Amino acid sequence: MSKYLLNKFLYTVDRDPELVERYRVDPVGTVAWWETERANVILNVPELERSTWLEFTDAEREALATHDYVTLFELGAHNFLTLTLFIAMFERDYDEPLGFQLEYARKLSHFSLPYPDIST
């Protein structure tokens, strides 16, 4: 399991306004592009010196490609990163204040303590 890479995807998309929109409208394409082009770039190192070993598991790739935040929670993606990015993408689709955040909570309501481990 590559929780670190899930988090890296969420983190690098969330901080880039264009990528947030691209991931919202084309999750499958964005995840495929990101895994090929960006997954192995070390963030504070020249791109030439990239890593060679990082890849998603099938379950992780599928969860990201289907915007499945419930499965991301189950896989141990960092709760803050998932929440922040998904609010950026989907809060706008709800009329009521906090409508998306409350639906998000409801969809996770079958989880009890302890939650899936987010340690990396």
Place this chain on the structure above:
Amino acid sequence: MATVAAVIASTHHPFYYRASTSTGTDRPPFADEWVSKIEAFRETLTRARPDVLVMVGSDHFHQLWLDNMPQFLVGKAPFYDANFYNEEREFGLPRMFLRGHEELSAYLLRQGIDAGFDLSFSNELRIDHSITCPLITLRPQADLPIVPIYTNIFAPPMPQPKRFVELGRTIRQLVESWPSDARVAIIGTGHLSLELGGPRQFGPHGPDPEFDRKAVGWIASGDLESALAEVSLDSLWLPGNATHGFMDFMLMMGVAGDNVKADYSDSLDLFHTMEAYFTWYPEARK
């Protein structure tokens, strides 16, 4: 030697700025009470006449990342830009520009390392809402130089709660030994029970009002013994999955001192999480 003019601990609620500046139908019903509590809290810092602010907070995966994650980091830079695109996006927070106090940063780093804390440092740090929220509430003119101190309350493995307390005690001792006539306020923000990205998020109250009640009691009375006896890295998952931010409150209890009662304490029960505000005046006890 420098004077600790005030020790201040509070929650940092990123929605305060928008709630307090909104008008008409956009203004939430709780905004007026919230603003009134914040203005009273702000007066507790103003009254202390500080020259420098040591600001304890925690980067929310903005600049600090899992490929190189410090546990405790002190900023040492002449200036700090502040707030990030995703904080403008989600909370409506403004971009800010803050002056640093490099001399005090250098002193805390050198003396802190020599006191047994292998502190990380940053010479180019962009500050996030864990530090700008208390500036907005306590010193909105943001006119004083700051020393930012970041703690890891976000990415396991984290330091033990007692280590936060010990760092707080050390920061207090170091500020008091700093050869300067400056008046220093030490301000830190954390959380009470808090859930982010989990099933208990954004409820009508914080996820664990019982924890909040106990925690407010520990802080207000300086009861570090009870807090340390009941709180562990494992136990903090239970009140809410982002409750490790309470360790920043514990750090501030270390700054304030064992069994030292807060001179000012207040709280506000809001949706999602409880707000709490505490101020100590060490000078008055000398």
